[in-house]
Amino acid sequence: MRAQSLKGLFTMVSVGIVGVGQMGGAALRILLEQLPHAQFVAMDRSAEALRRAETFDPARVRGRIAEATAETVDLSGIDLVLNMSGPFFAGSDSLAQAALQAGTTYIDIGDDLEATETVLAMDADAKRAGIALVTGAGWSPGVSNWCAARLLDEFPTSDGIQVVWATHERDPGGLAPLRHMLHMAVSPCPIWRDGKWVRSAGFVPETATDFTFPEPLGQIQAYDTAHPEPRTLARHFPQLRNASCKGSLRPGWANAAFSTLGRIGFGYTDVTVDVGGNEVEPAEFLWKMLWARHSASASAKSGEPLTALMVQALNGARVQGALALLDDAPMSRGTGLGAAVAALAALQSPPPPGAWGPEVFDWQFALAEFERIGRSLGGFGPGIRNLTAV
Numbered sequence: 001m002r003a004q005s006l007k008g009l010f011t012m013v014s015v016g017i018v019g020v021g022q023m024g025g026a027a028l029r030i031l032l033e034q035l036p037h038a039q040f041v042a043m044d045r046s047a048e049a050l051r052r053a054e055t056f057d058p059a060r061v062r063g064r065i066a067e068a069t070a071e072t073v074d075l076s077g078i079d080l081v082l083n084m085s086g087p088f089f090a091g092s093d094s095l096a097q098a099a100l101q102a103g104t105t106y107i108d109i110g111d112d113l114e115a116t117e118t119v120l121a122m123d124a125d126a127k128r129a130g131i132a133l134v135t136g137a138g139w140s141p142g143v144s145n146w147c148a149a150r151l152l153d154e155f156p157t158s159d160g161i162q163v164v165w166a167t168h169e170r171d172p173g174g175l176a177p178l179r180h181m182l183h184m185a186v187s188p189c190p191i192w193r194d195g196k197w198v199r200s201a202g203f204v205p206e207t208a209t210d211f212t213f214p215e216p217l218g219q220i221q222a223y224d225t226a227h228p229e230p231r232t233l234a235r236h237f238p239q240l241r242n243a244s245c246k247g248s249l250r251p252g253w254a255n256a257a258f259s260t261l262g263r264i265g266f267g268y269t270d271v272t273v274d275v276g277g278n279e280v281e282p283a284e285f286l287w288k289m290l291w292a293r294h295s296a297s298a299s300a301k302s303g304e305p306l307t308a309l310m311v312q313a314l315n316g317a318r319v320q321g322a323l324a325l326l327d328d329a330p331m332s333r334g335t336g337l338g339a340a341v342a343a344l345a346a347l348q349s350p351p352p353p354g355a356w357g358p359e360v361f362d363w364q365f366a367l368a369e370f371e372r373i374g375r376s377l378g379g380f381g382p383g384i385r386n387l388t389a390v
Contacts, residue, residue: 016081017041023336024085043064073094080104147309167330188202
């Protein structure tokens with residue numbers, strides 16, 4: 001099916017988006033444009049976020065107060081639900097269970113291993129119910145997995161995949177992304193090495209490796225990251241003996257800062273602190289402090305936002321091929337677009353029943369749509385770049 005024909009389809013489709021903050025709002029805007037005849041249910045715990053989402057298209061967006069981690073979320077009448085409400089390690093399985101019970105196709109942007117394992121553990125139930133549950137369909141994981149699938153098609157003798165991401169944000173974003181970053185600093189990283197699972201510490205100097213991206217990023221150091229790409233790639237592609245993910249914050253000093261903050265206590269969620277008679281989660285305090293500093297210095301230049309992704313296909317230690325993608329925007333744009341493309345892919349060709357990573361979608365359709373829509377948004381430079389192997 002040609003991508004351009006999607007706009008004329010799905011006149012009776014109802015799409016639910018849970019969590020309409022920066023990333024969920026980005027996905028909603030894209031899908032409103034790409035599916036002009038579909039109806040949308042925006043769900044969030046914030047009434048303000050829902051009011052903002054409804055302004056995107058009052059005739060087609062209906063807001064509903066909902067909490068993704070609640071025991072029951074009503075998904076009746078919804079054909080496909082996008083779970084955009086992080087952090088996913090805090091409990092994304094409730095919404096997947098609700099989708100299973102409602103007979104609704106489920107897609108999330110989960111980037112924590114705990115959430116990935118929870119969804120994948122529902123594989124047998126999903127197959128019995130005839131429902132598809134897809135986890136990790138955003139930027140990284142998501143676009144990274146589709147790039148890996150493309151490389152494995154182009155270089156069939158490859159036995160390894162290395163994913164590298166980098167991001168520079170001008171503001172601290174929401175509490176959920178911050179909690180995710182701090183959580184990565186205290187979570188062991190799963191690495192598929194020589195056909196076995198090993199653990200590595202997250203975001204520590206001992207795991208640093210140099211990578212060269214296209215300009216304007218250039219050479220960076222990236223660190224082992226507790227992302228789920230290795231888990232789903234190794235599951236989907238049995239020829240792989242090695243799979244890992246590394247990440248980097250820009251500017252470079254932020255890596256050590258976040259790693260230290262996570263380890264001294266801000267990365268843990270099992271303790272709260274009494275502050276003036278109020279129980280405060282350490283990460284929430286940190287986020288409010290960062291936001292206050294950002295607001296106080298909003299006129300100061302802190303560098304342009306940048307999001308970057310590189311995926312390498314390996315044969316042993318040798319790089320056989322590599323793809324890179326850069327966007328001059330925060331990661332929320334790439335993640336929202338990745339999620340929207342996953343939804344389009346699921347509507348265009350429904351995935352088989354079961355629990356899957358984003359590799360279940362046709363990479364040719366997904367990457368073509370990602371580039372097409374990304375350019376229409378004014379981002380992603382020259383698109384996905386082939387890099388010369390060295």
